[in-house]
Amino acid sequence: MSGKVKAKANSKAGRLATWIVTAILVVVTVIWTVPTLGVLVTSFRDSRDIFSSGWWTVLPHEGWTKTGEIQADPSLDLDQPITLEGKTADFNTWRTGVETKPGRMLKWIGNKRTRTIEVDEKEWVGFGVNLTLDNYKNVLSAGEIKYKDGNGNEISRNGNNFADAVLNSLAVSIPATLIPILIAAFAAFAFAWMEFPGRKTVFVIVVALLVVPLQIALIPVLQDFTRLDLNGTYLAMWLAHTGFGLPLAVYLLFNYISQLPRDILESAYIDGATPFVTFVRLILPLSVPALASFAIFQFLWVWNDYLVALIFLGDRNRVVTSALAAMVGEKGQDWHLLTSGAFLSMILPLCVFFGLQRFFVRGLMAGSVKG
Amino acid sequence: MSTVPLVPVESPIAKAAKLIGLLAVTVVVLGGGFLFLKDFKDSKLLLVVFAVIWGIGATALLFSVLNAIGETFPRKVRTWLLPLIFAGPALVLLFWFLILPTIRTLGLSFLDETSTQFVGISNYIYAFTNPTMLESFGNNLLWLVFGTAGTVGLGLLIAVLADRSAWETAFKALIFMPMAISFVGAGVIWKFMYSYKGDDASEIGLLNAIVLAFGGHSQAWLQLPIWNNFLLIIIMVWLQTGYAMVILSAAIKGIPEEIMEAARIDGANEIQIFWRVIVPSIMGSIITVTTTIVIFCLKLFDIVRVMTGGNFGTNVVANQFYLERFTNQQTGRASAIAIVLLVAVVPVLIYNLRQFAERKAFK
Numbered sequence: 001m002s003g004k005v006k007a008k009a010n011s012k013a014g015r016l017a018t019w020i021v022t023a024i025l026v027v028v029t030v031i032w033t034v035p036t037l038g039v040l041v042t043s044f045r046d047s048r049d050i051f052s053s054g055w056w057t058v059l060p061h062e063g064w065t066k067t068g069e070i071q072a073d074p075s076l077d078l079d080q081p082i083t084l085e086g087k088t089a090d091f092n093t094w095r096t097g098v099e100t101k102p103g104r105m106l107k108w109i110g111n112k113r114t115r116t117i118e119v120d121e122k123e124w125v126g127f128g129v130n131l132t133l134d135n136y137k138n139v140l141s142a143g144e145i146k147y148k149d150g151n152g153n154e155i156s157r158n159g160n161n162f163a164d165a166v167l168n169s170l171a172v173s174i175p176a177t178l179i180p181i182l183i184a185a186f187a188a189f190a191f192a193w194m195e196f197p198g199r200k201t202v203f204v205i206v207v208a209l210l211v212v213p214l215q216i217a218l219i220p221v222l223q224d225f226t227r228l229d230l231n232g233t234y235l236a237m238w239l240a241h242t243g244f245g246l247p248l249a250v251y252l253l254f255n256y257i258s259q260l261p262r263d264i265l266e267s268a269y270i271d272g273a274t275p276f277v278t279f280v281r282l283i284l285p286l287s288v289p290a291l292a293s294f295a296i297f298q299f300l301w302v303w304n305d306y307l308v309a310l311i312f313l314g315d316r317n318r319v320v321t322s323a324l325a326a327m328v329g330e331k332g333q334d335w336h337l338l339t340s341g342a343f344l345s346m347i348l349p350l351c352v353f354f355g356l357q358r359f360f361v362r363g364l365m366a367g368s369v370k371g
Numbered sequence: 372m373s374t375v376p377l378v379p380v381e382s383p384i385a386k387a388a389k390l391i392g393l394l395a396v397t398v399v400v401l402g403g404g405f406l407f408l409k410d411f412k413d414s415k416l417l418l419v420v421f422a423v424i425w426g427i428g429a430t431a432l433l434f435s436v437l438n439a440i441g442e443t444f445p446r447k448v449r450t451w452l453l454p455l456i457f458a459g460p461a462l463v464l465l466f467w468f469l470i471l472p473t474i475r476t477l478g479l480s481f482l483d484e485t486s487t488q489f490v491g492i493s494n495y496i497y498a499f500t501n502p503t504m505l506e507s508f509g510n511n512l513l514w515l516v517f518g519t520a521g522t523v524g525l526g527l528l529i530a531v532l533a534d535r536s537a538w539e540t541a542f543k544a545l546i547f548m549p550m551a552i553s554f555v556g557a558g559v560i561w562k563f564m565y566s567y568k569g570d571d572a573s574e575i576g577l578l579n580a581i582v583l584a585f586g587g588h589s590q591a592w593l594q595l596p597i598w599n600n601f602l603l604i605i606i607m608v609w610l611q612t613g614y615a616m617v618i619l620s621a622a623i624k625g626i627p628e629e630i631m632e633a634a635r636i637d638g639a640n641e642i643q644i645f646w647r648v649i650v651p652s653i654m655g656s657i658i659t660v661t662t663t664i665v666i667f668c669l670k671l672f673d674i675v676r677v678m679t680g681g682n683f684g685t686n687v688v689a690n691q692f693y694l695e696r697f698t699n700q701q702t703g704r705a706s707a708i709a710i711v712l713l714v715a716v717v718p719v720l721i722y723n724l725r726q727f728a729e730r731k732a733f734k
Contacts, residue, residue: 017641021532025542028529032546032609035560038577042563054575164415171419175426182430187461196454202462207727209469211716213670215692215709217472219479219702224467234422235405243468246461275453276438304553306673311697321555325677328559335563335575342559346552353551357544361617 036346043339044131047147050336064105064120072115084117135340147336160337162344165323169303169345171234172319176241177299181291183242184249185257189279191250192258193265203254209247217244218311225312232316240312241302249294252366256290257283293363296356300349320345390440397436401429433460473713480706494707504708507686513600514607514668514687521608522664523657526615531645533616534623543620547613554610558677561606565592594683603685606674611667615660622656623649662719669715688712 042055049057057063072084081088085100094117097107103122110116138145142161149155190196191203221240222231230236260283268278284291306321313322324341331337353360404425411418437456444452483490498504529546533539549557566576567589574580579589593599626649634648650657672689675681681690688708696705 018535021535022538025529025532025536025538028525029542029545032549032612034577035564035609036548036552039560039563050575052573054577054580056577056580167415167419171422174423178427179430182427182434183460183464186434187458190454190457194454194457196451196458199454202458204724204727205470206465208720208724209465211666211720211723212469212473213666213689213709213712213716215670215689216476216713217468219696219706219709220472220475221468234408234426238426239464240468243464246465247469250461274438274442275457276435276442279457300551304551304556306553306555306676307693310693321553324553324559325555328555328562328677332562333566335566338559339563342556346556349551349553350548353548354544357547361621364614364617365621 039339039342042335043135043343044133045135045336046130046132047135047149047336048152049130050339051149060124062122062124065123066118067121067123068119069109070106070117070119072117074115076115078112135336136344139337139340139344157331157334157337160323160327160331160341162320162323162341165318165320166344168234168313168317169319169321171317172237172241172309173299173302175234175238176245176302177295179238180242180245180249180298181253181295184246184253184294185284185287185291186279187246187250188253188257189275189283191254192260194275203250206247206250210251212247214244214307218307222311230312232313234317236312237308240308241298241305244308245298245301249298252294252363253287253290255366256287260286289359289362290366292356292359293366296352296360297363299352300360303349386443390443393436393439397432400425400432404429476706476709479702480710482703482706484701484703486702490703494703495711497704498707498711503686504688504691506684507681507688507691510600510685510687511669511671514604514671515665517601518604518607518611518668518671519661519664521604522611522615523661525608525612526660527619527657529612529616530620530623531649533620543613543616546616549610550613552610554673555677557606557610558674561602561609562593562678565602567591567593593679593685596684599679599683599685603674603678606678607668607671611664615664618656618660619653622653626652662722666716666719669712 038055041058042050045055045058072082076082078091081090082094084094084098084106087098087100087106089098091108091112094106094108097105097120099105105120105122107118107120108116109118134147138147139160140163141159142164143159144156145159146154146156191199221243225231225236230239264282264286265278268282273281304321306325309319309322310325313319315326318326320341324338324345327334327338327341404421408418408422408425411421434456437459438453441449441452441456479486480494481489481491529542533542536542552560564577565579566574567579568574568576569589569591574583574589576589578592583589592602595602630648630652631644634644639647670689671687672693675685675687675690676693679685681687681694689712692705692708692712695701695708
């Protein structure tokens with residue numbers, strides 16, 4: 001299709017159409033990117049700035065800056081409309097600010113008796129951005145943290161110990177990605193290349209389980225984990241994520257492994273290799289693309305999961321998602337901590353995602369039960 | 372394989388001793404590792420490294436030991452024992468974590484909150500008559516209709532447009548990016564977008580800033596009935612459009628060039644081509660994407676939990692499940708809600724099974 005478009009682009013109408021398409025795409029992409037950009041920018045801003053101005057003010061723009069103060073004439077009658085620099089308005093209007101000439105604004109400060117007037121002038125601002133890494137330092141810390149609010153008051157809070165949460169997330173995600181892959185690959189090999197009674201029926205059940213909502217399993221599994229005293233342990237998370245991830249893993253890997261050429265397996269068996277050796281030395285290396293696809297899928301799913309962590313970990317060994325969610329609950333307006341925490345929780349999945357996007361897309365395609 | 376050496380003949384006793392040794396090592400590694408992890412408190416980093424190695428190593432060890440035991444049996448036993456060893460762990464876990472819980476949840480849904488008294492269908496009556504539940508069903512319906520339409524519609528539009536652009540890869544990568552972000556992370560991102568201070572002069576949320584720039588007044592968006600549901604749905608559309616776009620884009624690229632060419636020669640304009648050629652050709656993929664998003668909307672939990680906690684008229688069924696079980700301690704009611712969710716996905720489940728049977732993937 002792109003060949004056709006290029007041919008068409010020579011005509012005037014075609015070129016216009018291409019411009020419209022590009023313009024729409026640019027608008028959509030900007031809308032899609034701005035929310036994340038806002039959080040990224042905010043996470044590096046000084047806490048005082050965050051509370052007093054929007055994150056977009058770091059971009060160069062023309063804004064009002066205070067350039068000086070003047071004292072009003074003591075003889076001025078403040079109960080009448082006040083005239084300053086040729087403009088007349090009542091006191092309350094002066095308090096919100098009046099533009100006396102383009103680019104110059106006068107604003108009454110405080111009550112009537114102070115007679116102090118602030119002079120604001122329009123200037124290009126936003127070049128000298130005040131960026132800091134303090135938010136990250138604070139959100140990672142477990143101890144007491146101090147920061148300034150919009151009015152410059154110092155506030156102290158307990159840190160949310162994100163450093164610990166990141167470690168917990170790693171300890172949960174890496175095994176919860178690799179264990180199901182290994183278990184599912186063995187099973188997929190058995191379903192694809194071994195004979196056993198009920199093979200087909202069991203696989204149909206696996207396909208059926210693909211769409212079963214997680215909620216159905218949470219209450220009984222929680223009962224089991226409570227009985228086994230596993231709640232709050234990494235092992236509980238590995239088991240749960242393996243169990244819940246297996247249908248997709250077996251299904252994806254079966255689709256791939258069953259497509260491998262029969263000759264390869266037969267020649268291995270003729271050479272006297274056991275099924276185990278064939279699987280480890282032949283099938284696993286040949287299946288790397290499918291394994292990688294599922295690995296990325298599962299890693300993103302486990303790292304980003306909140307529900308399973310909320311139920312089986314609770315407050316022990318909090319992972320990044322539960323630490324972040326807890327922070328939203330406790331410190332809903334502490335944007336310097338929330339944004340840096342959010343970005344910390346996003347950075348690893350984003351790297352995996354952009355680094356291995358090709359495999360991820362392949363996994364998505366294979367995972368959709370196509371018509 | 373030629374690299375496999377011929378196994379020297381061993382005496383049965385040596386063989387048995389070797390197996391017992393292997394088993395002992397396995398038990399020590401599995402049990403010892405677990406106990407060690409439970410009590411280890413010195414260095415978190417070390418603990419994490421050890422846990423990762425232990426978890427993955429134990430799984431690999433389990434398979435090789437089971438296989439080593441299986442291989443000692445005579446050929447006749449091996450033919451059914453080895454497949455069982457290969458598929459066994461997966462089947463055990465599927466049974467423990469999905470099949471058995473479904474049956475147990477069904478059982479619990481007929482019991483009261485202490486899970487001891489049989490209460491008949493009263494939990495289901497509650498699920499379909501309680502005002503909060505009815506509100507949740509209504510909201511889930513909003514999610515289903517607008518979330519799915521928004522995601523699939525936008526995904527299709529972007530896929531078709533990007534196909535005609537020279538910077539296709541860049542546009543698609545940026546729109547796809549939210550797929551890598553957790554719902555909790557997305558919650559923070561959008562909570563910041565919708566944030567409200569109640570001070571027209573210095574709103575730091577972008578939405579309020581835009582409204583102010585157009586002369587309006589700032590709003591506590593997430594507390595605005597009905598509208599807040601749509602503001603939450605926007606978050607899902609933002610997260611999932613990339614998925615719809617990628618699948619549909621691949622399908623569009625699979626349409627044979629000749630069909631498009633023939634339609635153009637017959638004088639069809641681009642809009643006719645879209646509705647009469649592209650959409651019918653990729654119908655299979657559109658259905659796939661739609662069913663995926665529909666299931667997603669039914670199970671939706673995290674976004675509502677983080678953004679509003681289900682308050683201000685934004686509750687959904689999956690959040691009510693959580694509240695019943697963990698806030699109200701009503702296990703029976705929560706189980707009934709879970710069963711309702713399961714029943715809701717049954718049509719998709721049957722459709723999937725039918726598709727699977729048609730593909731004849733199983734030889």
